[in-house]
């Protein structure tokens with residue numbers, strides 16, 4: 001359709017097609033006066049040529065042109081694509097023709113009679129106005145059609161439909177997309193009723209759905225509901241409907257309309273994400289993240305209701321072995337089976353989670369007594385310990401459990417888990433296939449242990465270790481015949497630490513190997529130093545941990561130290577406990593023999609506290625037995641201790657070994673021992689362990705006791 005020029009600066013243009021040039025001029029002058037611009041053409045053909053490049057707002061067409069009829073002109077004009085409003089002018093008063101032309105689309109019909117010129121301006125103006133109105137309407141329709149298509153497209157993409165429910169008559173309208181969402185083709189079902197819609201809604205969601213809708217109808221408030229419903233095929237859809245209520249003349253609700261959004265895919269994706277975020281993929285159990293949430297909830301509830309929450313940390317014993325020998329797939333199967341067994345031990349209100357690896361956590365809600373927890377723990381251990389068959393292998397696996405409780409052992413989930421974990425390690429340490437309750441004492445020990453463990457690694461470089469020396473005396477002469485090197489740790493925070501506080505840890509962590517080497521080197525160097533200062537040679541006794549025997553090439557390390565310091569092997573004695581020698585006896589004998597061959601003396605420390613059999617002892621290349629100070633302490637008052645000391649002395653004589661007593665604190669003890677032929681002694685009576693320079697003083701001036 002032709003563009004109407006609404007811009008006031010552009011005047012409306014009219015084409016007059018009229019072979020009577022005088023008449024045409026007359027029309028043009030009237031129209032010019034009315035504010036219109038006119039062009040005229042006396043032939044139809046010329047006018048059509050002109051129209052192929054111009055586009056006037058209106059054509060005034062003489063029906064009887066010399067070269068064509070008005071009808072033919074209109075037809076050709078349309079063929080040119082010019083859909084311009086036109087008015088027919090004719091000299092004949094022909095009613096039929098008039099109707100015909102109006103049908104064809106003419107805006108009006110003007111007869112060349114006497115009143116023609118009077119009516120012309122009004123007819124043209126009206127025709128132009130009507131044309132403009134028509135154009136506007138057409139545009140509005142077009143944009144409506146466009147927005148409808150767009151809406152339908154958007155609804156389809158969004159899986160959103162629209163609906164209306166006329167409450168007064170009960171009619172329900174669904175948009176096409178709504179049918180599609182529910183899986184219906186066009187035209188089915190033929191009638192939608194409220195009851196039918198209700199019958200599709202999941203029965204668990206229906207009461208809330210009805211309540212919300214009826215509440216809206218009553219209060220005229222908009223609503224927004226998510227519910228589950230069935231599709232045509234019986235599949236479940238999750239949909240979100242939103243709607244508004246319109247009120248009628250009587251002020252009551254008359255119509256509800258709104259949208260329905262299919263959110264099934266979104267909900268499914270969300271729940272898959274939730275599953276991934278919160279659950280362990282191997283066992284399907286809650287993971288650490290969900291465990292923390294549940295624990296937080298359980299604690300909050302327990303705090304309100306004043307009861308306990310028990311946290312059980314469970315770790316499989318030697319699970320790594322299964323993984324290493326049978327492969328990870330078997331390991332996974334084992335974990336799945338264990339998860340199943342654990343699930344059988346807990347109630348629905350409890351939480352069973354897997355933290356990863358072979359670590360599981362159980363949160364027991366509302367079990368009141370620790371007796372109840374003990375029962376559960378025992379049941380779990382029993383079930384886990386039953387043989388598990390995997391890939392034709394019968395596996396016997398056990399677990400260790402640590403238990404902590406809210407509020408006694410921790411205020412929050414992190415503390416509880418940490419404490420249950422500590423207790424679990426304690427259970428493992430004691431005896432596997434066991435459970436252990438957390439205690440604050442345990443916590444203190446473990447905390448100290450952890451702190452020591454980390455600081456120990458740095459202590460060597462920071463020179464925090466040093467040696468004290470305690471003289472060993474020949475009681476007959478009072479001469480210092482040797483010194484025992486005793487390790488100390490000057491801890492930056494904890495102060496001076498005696499070896500009982502950290503040697504066990506160094507042994508467990510393997511740190512004893514570099515530490516022991518440092519002790520040996522320092523002691524040998526010191527002894528050599530005393531010799532260089534002119535003191536007569538004495539032996540230095542260095543304690544050797546059992547763990548150092550496991551060390552590769554212990555003998556080589558020792559001979560390297562002797563080489564480095566230049567100390568004569570005769571001046572070195574190694575003290576080893578009975579249990580350390582016995583542990584891997586065959587291997588140790590070989591090493592000890594090598595050491596003995598090098599000329600180093602070997603003493604058994606704390607003798608009498610172990611279980612060494614005499615027959616066995618004679619196989620060891622020993623030099624000396626060191627009577628443990630626990631026998632020496634009561635040697636003068638306790639006949640049993642006295643007897644043991646006597647036996648040890650006699651045994652040493654039989655085996656042709658020297659004997660020394662440690663922990664000699666009193667003169668009476670000294671005299672008893674001397675009387676029974678044990679003349680070498682060490683103890684506070686002579687001197688406490690002292691630093692190297694003080695020891696040098698003693699060597700210089702002798703002992704006073």
Ligand code: C2E
Nearest residue numbers: 486487498499500519543544545663664665682683684689
């Ligand atoms: P031990 O080898 O039996 O050392 C003797 C312990 O008895 C020393 O304790 C010493 O201070 C203490 N003692 C000495 N005379 C008396 C006394 O008259 N009465 C009493 N009540 N105690 C006395 P210390 O220095 O605390 O060492 C404890 C243990 O630590 C040692 O027992 C030894 O087994 C171990 N140890 C010390 N230094 C080292 C080392 O360098 N390496 C290794 N592996 N262990 C070491």
Ligand code: MG
Nearest residue numbers: 484543575605
């Ligand atoms: Mg010792």
Ligand code: MG
Nearest residue numbers: 605606628662
């Ligand atoms: Mg000892």
